[in-house]
Amino acid sequence: MTTLLHIDSSVFPGERSASRTIANAFxxxxxxxxxxxxxIHRDLAADPVPHITADAWSAGHTAPDERTPQQVAAFAARLRLIDELEEADAILIGAPMYNFSIPSTLKAWLDAVLLPGRTAGEKPSVAGTPVVVVASRGGSYAPGTPREGFEFVQNYLEAVLKNTLRLDLDFIVPELTMAPRNPAMADLVPLYEASRTRAFEEATVKARDLAKRLAA
Structure with missing residues (x-):
């Protein structure tokens, strides 16, 4: 039996969210x-993970028998999230771009699960686990576009998910999601529609291929 850990971080519900819609297709x-x-579905907008505190952080670098009661309580919450991550056969993350970066709720989750000596370090416990990120954005930040230099979602997640946790990372990138609602972007609606169609197709294909690979 396989386990998919599905993380949503969009503040918008249902069809109002491109990342949720594409992730649901996957x-x-x-x-x-x-x-x-x-x-296992974690909706970080509906049920946010606490932002990292001094107790939660320092507990990870303190011997268990030396932790204060406050450290023990704070670290227990991190361990529940780490256990979920380690038990997953595959991970799906909805990561919309907000102000050029990821939602703070997703950053809080990443801060909780990144633990040197366990999920990070020389032998990360989650190394090799496949993760697919739906990185939606209102405009386009692709190479060659005017705002290429403002792309801090994929770059950041590559550093954390691929290079630190050593997950097997893949992206689905629906672009120009603001085009249907922003009159100034009206000329870009066809490109938005093409990107959306492609994202749905990629979600279906990647999910099926990954499921078959894990079942082999």
């Missing part, structure tokens, strides 16, 4: 391949 295709599988 999840559905995954469940079609694994009807008996387990999906």
């Amino acid at each position: 999840r559905q295709a995954w469940q079609d391949q694994h009807p008996e599988g387990v999906v």
Whole structure:
């Protein structure tokens, strides 16, 4: 039995969120391949992870028998999230771009699960686990575009997910999601529609391929 850990971080619900919509398509295709599988869904907008505190951080660098009661309580919350991450066979993350970066709720989750000596370091416990990130954005930050230099979502997540946690990282990038709602972007609507269609197709194909790979 396989387990998919699904993390959403968009502040918008349902169809109002591009990242949620595309991620749901991935999840559905995954469940079609694994009807008996387990999906653990964390909605970081509805149920935010506490931002890292001094107790939660320092507990990870303190021997268990030397932790204060406050450190023990704060670290327990981190351990629940780390356990979920380690038990997952695959990870799906919705990461919309807000002000050129990821939502603070997703950053809080990453701060909680990144633990040197366990999930990070010489032998990360989650190394090799596949993770697909739906990195939606209102405009385009692709190479060659005017705002290429403002792309801090994929660059940051590569540093954390791929280079630090050593996950097997893949992206789906729906672009120009503001075009239908912003009159100044009206000419870009066809490009938005093409990007959205491509993102749905990638979500279905990547989910099926990954499910088959893990089942082999």
